[in-house]
Amino acid sequence: MVSSGGRVLFRAASKLLPRPSWSRGCVWCQCRSISVKPGGLKPKTVPARYLGQPSPFTHPHLLKCGEVTPGLSQTEYELRRHRLASLIEAQSDRLGPPASSSTHVLIVLSHPTRYMTNDIPYPFHQNQDFLYLCGILEPDSALVLYGKGRPDKTILFVPRRDPGRELWDGPRSGKDGAAALTGIERVHSTEELGVVLKSIKGSTLWYDSSNPSHSRLHQAHVSPLLEAGAMPRPLRPLIHSLRALKSSSEVALMHEAGRITAQAFRRTMTLSLGDVDESLLFAKFDFENRLHGANFLAYPPVVAGGNRANTLHYINNNQMIKDGEMVLLDGGCEYFGYVSDVTRTWPVNGKFSTAQAELYEAVLEVQLSCLSLCSPGVSLDHIYSTMLALLGRQLKRLGIVKAGTSDADVLKAARRYCPHHVGHYLGMDVHDTPELSRSQPLQPGMTITIEPGLYIGEENEQAPERFRGIGIRIEDDVLIRDKGGPLILSADAPKTISDVELACAQR
The missing domain is CATH 3.90.230.10 (Creatinase/methionine aminopeptidase superfamily)
Structure with a gap:
């Protein structure tokens, strides 16, 4: 498909982090060949039910043990987040103190469900930047990375379980399912996004505010930070340098x-x-x-x-x-x-x-x-x-x-x-x-x-x-x-x- 127009210059990161010396246990079969992070939590087992997307439990013909999406493992998604944290840390080091010692907060929102008429939705397609970092295919979700100097702590937000909505729209992963699928230990309901963001109190915000991928989540949970004076730095160029x-x-x-x-x-x-x-x-x-x-x-x-x-x-x-x-x-x-x-x-x-x-x-x-x-x-x-x-x-x-x-x-x-x-x-x-x-x-x-x-x-x-x-x-x-x-x-x-x-x- 032919493309038109020029684009913003950004040099892709060519140095990638080494693979972490540890990885979490396989949440599906708890394979002995995969070690657990020293001092970390025991691996979680997947709920014996359908999630909001295919899993090794419900779709063994598509996913192997330890994969979040077909062909891509928990370790690969985690490594992507580590690499993004390294890019932020490197940029902060170039800026010097106090930027290098500040708490960085990165926010990436999913796409919403879009409707063709009344209550008939279009087929859902996830925000690729969000998908790249965590593998979650559900709408109305969010990912937050934060940390002092290096934003290496991760929080995932997913829609809460709702039997009434699931009757019409299909199963949701919920907090337990999303945690088991992705290996991310800290998972909240999406309704808690604003409260958690306020509790982090980051001094440097990385967020693409000019064209939010989810307008409702932006208005409800991220806008208060911007109204309070936060001046976000663009995150998309950094993610794209990794995706390339x-x-x-x-x-x-x-x-x-x-x-x-x-x-x-x-x-x-x-x-x-x-x-x-x-x-x-x-x-x-x-x-x-x-x-x-x-x-x-x-x-x-x-x-x-x-x-x-x-x-x-x-x-x-x-x-x-x-x-x-x-x-x-x-x-x-x-x-x-x-x-x-x-x-x-x-x-x-x-x-x-x-x-x-x-x-x-x-x-x-x-x-x-x-x-x-x-x-x-x-x-x-x-x-x-x-x-x-x-x-x-x-x-x-x-x-x-x-x-x-x-x-x-x-x-x-x-x-x-x-x-x-x-x-x-x-x-x-x-x-x-x-x-x-x-x-x-x-x-x-x-x-x-x-x-x-x-x-x-x-x-x-x-x-x-x-x-x-x-x-x-x-x-x-x-x-x-x-x-x-x-x-x-x-x-x-x-x-x-x-x-x-x-x-x-x-x-």
Whole structure:
């Protein structure tokens, strides 16, 4: 999915804390192989009931013992909170006393339930920053980190048990269930958030007050602190600097999301028989993603036939695609909190025309060159500049730009025929960690998209007639690695002309 606009510069933290020398016992089976923190509480056992989200007790086919969400353990979530505390401590040390000795309070709110009409809710989707730090999938929750100098104490707030509401909305974890699931020892009901915040009396508040993720909790519990004179510092850039660097567990989830989406593309291409409704391709793509393990689509996909491919975020997906036209499908899935974002363009009758093949090969050649640049130390902005130069050469070669055009005008033409960036960060969200600038050097563990395109509208009288009405984008998901070159997470999606035509011919 193409992204627009620049972002705030923030240098991601490259030094990660060592793994703690202790970890809590497994709350599900109390495995002897996992030790308990010296002097700490005994591990809690999970209630023998459904919680507000899957658990190893109720969903053993999804979660292993000790996991909070599929693939991610209590230890990993705890390590994330330790790393965030270290970032706060490091910033405080740079400020010097008295900031370094002050009590820091960090507040992250969940998302609320949103309603499409009256009492019918939309499917709930958690605030990714909140989810990243604790793994709780329930609405109306909050996480507070605090401590003197180093905010390494954690309090979790979750909705209280309410049989009346649970009858309609489903089970809630409650304090005991949330504590057992996450391993966080101090858990309160959400109604107690304001009282607890007042009792901490922090002198340095870290909270994103400009755009609260939960307006009701903000007004009821956090606003009194701001009205009392607290001047919050932004927390989101620090969390995003951590989210940008993926652990091996996160990479595994993203790799599976990429694999599922690639197979969905392959199976959707089998409907290439001639005239086809965009809505049918949409339904097939959605079905294949969910059938093979995705939770849902990561965003409303673009299924754009013919000239509609030149509308970058076309999501109506309700027109007929005629035999001989191409379809641009930009889609991805979410797999237990991590997403894919892939684009392929192919002829709906399964065979590229000469003009379609010419334009497609030009975009593919540029994409392959850009993929080869995906290595540590290179920025997305540098790859973007390279993309524009390469597209400019292709435009001249194809006769879309005249041979004698100056280099400056060729670059202008490249920006006109490809008005979006070469890519963006990817992770828990499609346009992930937007606080990070695309001018900063890529680091091992970052995941990005690479998605050059050429868009030639029907009304474009400057381009050769055979190319008019064609829009092509090719997008893959890429993991930056220290060694071995980039890992293409969506590599199974057919991409060469021969592979695309072969996939279209499968029945």
